[in-house]
């Protein structure tokens with residue numbers, strides 16, 4: 179029987195050419211797998227037809243946008259995950275859901291190998307292959323760009339020679355990856371890290387310098403998940419989309435960073451994640467009133483470690499799973515409303531309320547009605563400083579000798 183390979187297919191030039199390229203290099207039949215993670219653009223049907231037109235024996239297409247929002251974006255939100263304090267893991271969280279569908283398609287169509295279009299320099303090859311190793315340990319992996327010398331020039335020549343139904347003239351100087359959680363743009367002019375991004379780079383966000391009138395939004399959460407916007411019930415996917423639109427119009431969520439890739443390279447990336455950044459900001463502020471202090475402090479560390487694991491391709495790892503259990507436990511009381519103003523590139527929280535709040539007005543107030551017994555503070559401070567005071571006494575004693 180002819181060997182079969184499932185290919186993670188985007189519908190773009192490189193993976194379209196990869197169908198025939200892999201076929202010629204390996205003699206295998208190629209099954210194209212296209213997964214909708216809310217990237218917008220062409221319909222899955224158009225992509226399916228193109229895959230078949232480029233020589234795929236089968237095309238597996240899946241609308242995974244709700245699955246992606248529920249099972250990948252929501253955990254990222256609950257973790258307030260920002261890699262290196264900036265990046266909301268846009269591409270990093272889409273790879274594991276694509277991997278799931280690749281393995282499913284491999285089983286359905288009897289494939290022995292999984293192929294993806296990543297280069298040998300980035301994080302995504304690691305995320306795909308580590309994911310495959312975990313979910314389908316018997317499956318082999320190949321990357322035509324990395325392993326079969328499929329360069330951009332060769333891809334264009336191949337597409338023209340074979341008359342593939344794909345545009346080869348459109349020249350985009352950037353490498354772009356996008357989904358409902360955000361958009362990532364790199365390469366070209368941006369590789370000079372002194373160059374400011376030009377306007378044409380952005381798509382999810384409008385220029386924050388010329389914003390429309392301020393937009394006030396109320397986001398309601400239940401156990402860490404957004405459930406309503408301005409009182410209207412929404413699914414996680416709808417919440418992200420609605421905030422992409424509204425926060426995007428105000429230029430919220432533009433991020434320009436040089437980040438540390440897993441492979442040891444520092445690389446410059448421009449992100450736009452208006453919905454994700456508005457949601458993370460709101461969620462964090464709701465945690466501030468609903469999560470107990472020590473739990474909150476520890477959770478910040480856990481969230482950072484979670485972001486690193488996910489960035490590094492460890493989505494399906496045991497440690498990530500354990501941290502998920504901790505984070506989930508902290509979300510029990512993260513319910514309530516956050517009111518925020520979206521304007522001029524900023525999402526600023528200006529009101530919060532929750533039935534599970536730990537904010538106690540009577541303890542906090544400086545007005546009459548204060549229930550806090552200030553006389554307790556003296557003894558507390560005496561004991562709190564005791565350890566350092568004893569040590570300091572020792573330091574003075576030793577220095578005097």
Ligand code: ARG
Pocket residue numbers: 267268269270301302353354355362363364447
């Ligand atoms: N640097 C980001 C990551 O590793 C995004 C990768 C894809 N970026 C792109 N522009 N194609 O998660």
